[in-house]
Amino acid sequence: MSQKIVVVALGHRALGNTLPEQKQAVTESAKAIADLVELGAKVVISHSNAPQVGMIHTAMNEFGKAHPDYTFAPMSVCSAMSQGYIGYDLQNAIRAELIGRGIYKTVSTILTQVVIDPYDDAFADPEKIIGRYLTAQEAEEEEKKGNFVTEIPGKGYRRIVAAPKPQAIVELDAIRALVWAGQVVIACGGGGIPVLEQGAQLRGASAVIEKDLTSGLLAEKLDADQLLILTSVQKVSLNLQTPQEVYLDKISVEEAKKHMAANQFAPGSMLPKFEAGVSFVEKGEGRKAVITDIPHAKDGYLGKTGTIIA
Ligand SMILES: Nc1ncnc2c1ncn2[C@@H]1O[C@H](COP(=O)(O)OP(=O)(O)O)[C@@H](O)[C@H]1O
Numbered sequence: 001m002s003q004k005i006v007v008v009a010l011g012h013r014a015l016g017n018t019l020p021e022q023k024q025a026v027t028e029s030a031k032a033i034a035d036l037v038e039l040g041a042k043v044v045i046s047h048s049n050a051p052q053v054g055m056i057h058t059a060m061n062e063f064g065k066a067h068p069d070y071t072f073a074p075m076s077v078c079s080a081m082s083q084g085y086i087g088y089d090l091q092n093a094i095r096a097e098l099i100g101r102g103i104y105k106t107v108s109t110i111l112t113q114v115v116i117d118p119y120d121d122a123f124a125d126p127e128k129i130i131g132r133y134l135t136a137q138e139a140e141e142e143e144k145k146g147n148f149v150t151e152i153p154g155k156g157y158r159r160i161v162a163a164p165k166p167q168a169i170v171e172l173d174a175i176r177a178l179v180w181a182g183q184v185v186i187a188c189g190g191g192g193i194p195v196l197e198q199g200a201q202l203r204g205a206s207a208v209i210e211k212d213l214t215s216g217l218l219a220e221k222l223d224a225d226q227l228l229i230l231t232s233v234q235k236v237s238l239n240l241q242t243p244q245e246v247y248l249d250k251i252s253v254e255e256a257k258k259h260m261a262a263n264q265f266a267p268g269s270m271l272p273k274f275e276a277g278v279s280f281v282e283k284g285e286g287r288k289a290v291i292t293d294i295p296h297a298k299d300g301y302l303g304k305t306g307t308i309i310a
Pocket residue numbers: 010011012013048230231232233235236237238239240264265266268269270271
């Protein structure tokens with residue numbers, strides 16, 4: 001029996017916001033991953049990183065001022081750090097959960113770079129909110145440096161960075177080799193470290209790629225059987241938070257596109273999950289994309305719950 005490949009995209013709930021929250025949250029995420037491994041799936045994991053990359057960026061660039069030898073850390077370096085920090089906790093939690101079930105597999109994190117287009121429209125319209133709240137004066141200083149900020153009513157200002165579309169996954173062959181060797185792989189964390197190709201050089205970009213879109217690209221390039229997006233809702237709704245709210249069960253690509261066109265899904269949260277799911281499913285035979293929450297990961301994988309695009 002050939003083993004199915006599943007790309008699991010872990011959202012905010014899978015990681016929490018702070019170091020102690022993440023340590024706790026990954027234990028629940030690890031159980032969901034171990035369930036899939038027990039079912040015989042080849043599992044590749046990607047994950048969110050906006051709270052973590054913001055925290056690291058703040059730490060590196062503000063508290064770092066406390067020492068004259070510390071220098072500015074660009075967003076791409078902070079993105080790489082977030083992959084290391086999240087991957088470290090995740091791989092150890094998954095390893096421990098698997099050992100507890102008598103399964104001995106290597107679980108590793110691949111530092112992954114993702115090529116973006118320097119002319120991506122996203123650079124003119126940044127939408128990823130990053131880092132701590134700023135005062136009006138701090139926000140003005142950021143703008144003078146050429147950075148973008150957005151006002152959060154009643155709370156202050158925060159930095160926003162571009163979320164350009166992922167074009168290519170640089171370490172794809174390494175990810176594929178480990179998957180086919182039967183290992184559990186964490187890759188494309190935080191949508192991947194955004195890089196621009198300049199001849200033989202890869203230059204880090206000041207951006208944060210939408211992790212759902214990179215997860216969809218990864219699933220497509222690995223020719224995975226399933227893209228399993230684990231977020232904070234068991235099923236996606238139509239007419240969210242209205243008296244007409246209904247849950248979506250199994251839908252076709254055409255139905256998904258119709259709901260997307262009708263603005264049913266919020267940009268930056270649910271919409272990219274649909275964009276990723278639709279693109280992955282329509283580019284191959286027999287594929288499905290499932291959106292559900294962590295407690296229902298196993299049932300979602302088995303097609304028993306969640307919102308399924310197939
Ligand atoms: N149509 C919808 N149905 C369900 N949830 C939606 C919908 N549109 C937006 N959402 C919101 O999207 C959230 C998930 O997005 P987000 O937290 O950004 O994702 P992630 O889990 O990947 O971090 C849900 O908790 C919900 O509040």
